Amino acid sequence: xxxxxxxxxxxxxxxxxxxxxxxxxxxxxxxxxxxxxxxxxxxxxxxxxxxxxxxxxxxxxxxxxxxxxxxxxxxxxxxxxxxxxxxxxxxxxxxxxxxxxxxxxxxxxxxxxxxxxxxxxxxxxxxxxxxxxxxxxxxxxxxxxxxxxxxxxxxxxxxxxxxxxxxxxxxxxxxxxxxxxxxxxxxxxxxxxxxxxxxxxxxxxxxxxxxxxxxxxxxxxxxxxxxxxxxxxxxxxxxxxxxxxxxxxxxxxxxxxxxxxxxxxxxxxxxxxxxxxxxxxxxxxxxxxx
Amino acid sequence: xxxxxxxxxxxxxxxxxxxxxxxxxxxxxxxxxxxxxxxxxxxxxxxxxxxxxxxxxxxxxxxxxxxxxxxxxxxxxxxxxxxxxxxxxxxxxxxxxxxxxxxxxxxxxxxxxxxxxxxxxxxxxxxxxxxxxxxxxxxxxxxxxxxxxxxxxxxxxxxxxxxxxxxxxxxxxxxxxxxxxxxxxxxxxxxxxxxxxxxxxxxxxxxxxxxxxxxxxxxxxxxxxxxxxxxxxxxxxxxxxxxxxxxxxxxxxxxxxxxxxxxxxxxxxxxxxxxxxxxxxxxxxxx
Numbered sequence: 001x002x003x004x005x006x007x008x009x010x011x012x013x014x015x016x017x018x019x020x021x022x023x024x025x026x027x028x029x030x031x032x033x034x035x036x037x038x039x040x041x042x043x044x045x046x047x048x049x050x051x052x053x054x055x056x057x058x059x060x061x062x063x064x065x066x067x068x069x070x071x072x073x074x075x076x077x078x079x080x081x082x083x084x085x086x087x088x089x090x091x092x093x094x095x096x097x098x099x100x101x102x103x104x105x106x107x108x109x110x111x112x113x114x115x116x117x118x119x120x121x122x123x124x125x126x127x128x129x130x131x132x133x134x135x136x137x138x139x140x141x142x143x144x145x146x147x148x149x150x151x152x153x154x155x156x157x158x159x160x161x162x163x164x165x166x167x168x169x170x171x172x173x174x175x176x177x178x179x180x181x182x183x184x185x186x187x188x189x190x191x192x193x194x195x196x197x198x199x200x201x202x203x204x205x206x207x208x209x210x211x212x213x214x215x216x217x218x219x220x221x222x223x224x225x226x227x228x229x230x231x232x233x234x235x236x237x238x239x240x241x242x243x244x245x246x247x248x249x250x251x252x253x254x255x256x257x258x259x260x261x262x263x264x265x266x267x268x269x270x271x272x273x274x275x276x277x278x279x280x281x282x283x284x285x286x287x288x289x290x
Numbered sequence: 291x292x293x294x295x296x297x298x299x300x301x302x303x304x305x306x307x308x309x310x311x312x313x314x315x316x317x318x319x320x321x322x323x324x325x326x327x328x329x330x331x332x333x334x335x336x337x338x339x340x341x342x343x344x345x346x347x348x349x350x351x352x353x354x355x356x357x358x359x360x361x362x363x364x365x366x367x368x369x370x371x372x373x374x375x376x377x378x379x380x381x382x383x384x385x386x387x388x389x390x391x392x393x394x395x396x397x398x399x400x401x402x403x404x405x406x407x408x409x410x411x412x413x414x415x416x417x418x419x420x421x422x423x424x425x426x427x428x429x430x431x432x433x434x435x436x437x438x439x440x441x442x443x444x445x446x447x448x449x450x451x452x453x454x455x456x457x458x459x460x461x462x463x464x465x466x467x468x469x470x471x472x473x474x475x476x477x478x479x480x481x482x483x484x485x486x487x488x489x490x491x492x493x494x495x496x497x498x499x500x501x502x503x504x505x506x507x508x509x510x511x512x513x514x515x516x517x518x519x520x521x522x523x524x525x526x527x528x529x530x531x532x533x534x535x536x537x538x539x540x541x542x543x544x545x546x547x548x549x550x551x552x553x554x555x556x557x558x559x560x561x562x563x564x565x566x567x568x569x570x571x572x573x574x575x576x577x
Contacts, residue, residue, distance in 0.1 A: 032381055034388070079565050086323045086384055087564060090515055094557030097512070105550035214508075218392060225385060257396035264389025268382055269374045 003131050010130070010203055012243040013138035014196050017145055019223040019239035020232055021192035026221075027230030028153060029185045030165030031081070032089040035096030036220050039190040041212025042099065043069040043197025045109055048118045048207060058121035062198045069194020070187050077186035081179060096217050103209040114208025121202050134203055141199060145192055149232055152188075161185060162230075222260050225267055228274025237276055293423050295545045296538060301429045301498060303537020304436035308491035309514030310521065310529035311443060312364075312484030318460035318524040319480045322380065325387035326367055327488055328511020329394035332504065334360030334489020335496040336402060342410040349411055353493055360489020363394070364481040373474075391511075398504035406501040413497070432494045439490055440530050443483070447526060456480055460524065509553055513540075516560035522570025531571060 022036045043065035050056040050064045080091045103109045110116075121128045121137060128134045152158055163171040164178050172178050201207050219242065227238025246256050267274065309327055316324045338356030341347045347355070371390040375383045415428040447453035458466040459476045467473050495510065496502045513536060521532025536556055544552040563570065 026381070030379070030381065032384060080561070083564060083568070084380070086380060087519070087568075089384055090323065090512070090519075091561055091564060093512065094516070094560050098554045098557050101551055101554045105548075218388060221385065221388065229381075254400060255396075257392050258400065261389045261391070261393025261396060265371050265386050265393065268386045268389070272378070272382065 006131060006135055008244055008247060009135050010138050012240045013135070013142050014200050014203070015220075015223065015239040015243040016236050017142055017196040017199070018193055018220050019227065019235040020145065020149055021189040021196070022220050023224045023227070023229065023232065023235040024149065024153075024161075024185050024189045024192075026224055027228070027235075028158065028161045028165060029182055030168075031182060031186070032086075033092040033186070033189070034089050034214075034217050034221065035076075035092035035094075035099070036189070036193055037212045037214070037216035038096040038099035039069045039073060039193035040197040040200070040216065041103060041207075041209070042072050043194025044201035044207050044212065045103060045115070045197070046194070047198035048115045048201045049108065051119050051202070052115065052117070058119075058123065058202065061202070062195055065194040065198035066191045067194075069197065070191030073190020074183065074187040076190075077183045081182040081186060093214070093217070096214055100209055100213050103212065110208070112208060114206060114210075115201075116206040118201050118205045118207070120205065128202075130203055138199055138203075141195065145195070146232065146236075153232065157181070157184075165230075219260070222264055224274075225264055226274055228276045231274065231276045234274050234276030238274065291545075295541045297425065297429055299538035299541030300534060301432050301537070302495070302541065303517075303534040304433050305491040305495045305498075305510060305533075306514045306517045306537050307530045307533025308436055308439060308487045308494075309510060310518040310533045311440070311526065312488045313515050313518040314521075314523055314526060314529040315456070315460075315480050315484045317518070319456060319463075319477055320372070320376075320383075322372070322383045323387065323515065324364075324367070324372075324481075324484075325384065325511075326371070326391040326394060327484075327514065328507030328509075329391050329398075330360045330364050330367070330485045330507070331488040331492035331495075331510060332398060332502075332507035333363045333394065333492070334486075335492035335502045335506065336398065337489075338493045339407055339410060339496055339502045343407075345410075353490070356493045357486040357489040360492065361482045361486040364485025364488075365478055367485075368478060368481040373477075395504055395508070402504060404504065406503045409497050409500050409502070428498065432498060435494065436491070439487055443487065444526060446483075452476075452479060513553075513556040516556040516563075519560060519570055520563050522572040525570065525572050528570055528572035535571075 018036065018040055022033065025031050025033045046068040047061040047065040051058070051061045056064065076092070076095055080088060083091065104112055120130075126133065128137045153161070160171065160176045160181055163174065163176060164181055168178055200211070223238040223242045224235055225238075226242060227234030227236070246253070249256075309331055312327050312330070313324065316322070334356040337359035338352045341352040341355055342349065367390055371386045372383050375386055413428065415426060417424050417426050419425070447457060455466070455471045456476050456479065458469065458471055459473050463473055466476075491510070492507065495506070514533065517532035517536040518529050519532070520536060521528030521530070536559065539559060540552060540555045543555040
């Protein structure tokens with residue numbers, strides 16, 4: 001039982017990291033990404049491959065995941081972030097599908113079987129085992145990321161991002177370099193998702209393309225919308241609920257996706273600010289007309 | 291070989307074009323993407339297949355019923371997932387449509403199960419030789435039907451009162467309202483027509499691949515969206531051209547480049563188009 005609770009805690013922690021990073025793009029910069037799971041996967045595969053083939057120690061593997069996922073985010077963001085919301089959504093979605101197919105077709109990623117025997121993380125003489133210390137690793141990473149996110153969104157840069165979200169032209173007139181900010185936040189969110197991928201790969205110890213497809217991207221979107229777009233605390237709550245709920249409602253497993261779909265539509269109509277969104281701010285963003 | 295691939299591409303491309311027409315019309319009038327277009331395609335196919343499986347319905351009647359059911363799903367979708375959110379940040383209806391898409395897909399999964407259903411009526415299709423080239427009558431029939439639907443749509447939009455009213459709404463909703471056009475009704479009509487065409491595409495592909503399943507609309511839906519952008523979103527001939535081109539590119543890519551990356555072709559084209567010529571081949575109203 002404890003082992004099971006630990007498992008849920010680790011998974012929730014990883015999803016919280018993912019949801020918070022996605023919320024930076026959606027809730028703060030006002031852009032949609034439907035391919036966030038691709039960066040999660042890129043991080044996971046990078047970290048697993050460098051550990052398996054080059055014997056990188058865990059910290060270096062995480063760093064590689066961060067750099068590679070971030071670079072991919074930059075590579076996608078640079079040409080596409082000038083696009084309007086819906087175009088960006090479909091491009092990121094397409095990117096997710098392409099990355100998924102790359103994982104599925106390349107030899108080095110093991111095709112549909114994926115990668116196995118990914119080593120557990122070691123620091124000094126300590127091994128972080130799934131039933132033991134792994135949760136500490138996840139929580140420390142999570143706290144670090146939450147701390148950084150909070151200080152980012154409360155800084156000058158955070159205000160600049162919200163200005164872009166609320167009215168891009170006005171933000172530009174106020175002297176904010178909007179493309180640079182959008183690319184920055186997109187790269188940052190991709191890098192953070194890469195770290196989450198690394199944590200996931202070394203925890204589960206085997207990965208295959210299934211974990212990083214469109215379904216995961218949409219689950220992450222649900223977490224952000226449920227918690228409230230533009231609320232970090234909301235993303236934490238949303239991610240934990242949607243990570244734990246399916247486990248508790250195992251007997252209703254078939255109805256899970258039905259619920260997610262209804263949840264998205266229902267929330268947007270009835271409570272667009274989500275569970276934790278600050279009513280006024282988020283509502284303004286929601287009801288804003290172009 | 292080349293001719294055969296070209297023909298395969300045109301056949302799937304015709305289906306993409308029909309779905310792309312739905313996207314483009316809805317984008318034209320509301321300025322938003324109906325992410326659930328692929329599920330409407332699936333709904334049309336399922337209704338036709340289930341009706342035919344009873345063995346008591348004529349093929350053409352089942353085809354029409356499938357289109358009608360798809361149209362109704364589209365209209366209901368607009369009422370539930372789009373209309374309450376009109377005038378909000380463009381992100382909001384987008385996410386709502388994604389929700390509706392997941393909902394419809396999992397509903398179909400619950401109602402009909404995950405397995406492929408074969409098409410209940412077997413046609414006696416053969417291969418005929420035209421000018422020394424082999425031509426399957428099935429592909430010929432699908433292409434002819436798709437082109438027929440497209441021609442009907444173009445005539446409707448260009449020459450009828452309602453078609454012109456839809457164009458007026460797409461050009462400027464407020465002015466159209468001032469001219470006495472009931473904009474809400476035109477939006478409903480647009481969803482009705484666009485969804486009926488997607489439903490028709492769904493039935494044709496259910497025959498072509500001999501498989502109907504809950505997730506069948508996912509990839510065709512996304513690819514058709516790429517097709518709409520390729521041709522110029524909001525532009526009706528553009529959607530047709532984009533769909534056919536995309537189908538051919540995909541088929542030739544699978545044959546001569548890599549079959550594993552067949553599904554990536556559409557998205558690679560999409561990203562390239564958005565970078566190089568975001569307004570599409572035939573200038574649409576995208577930015």
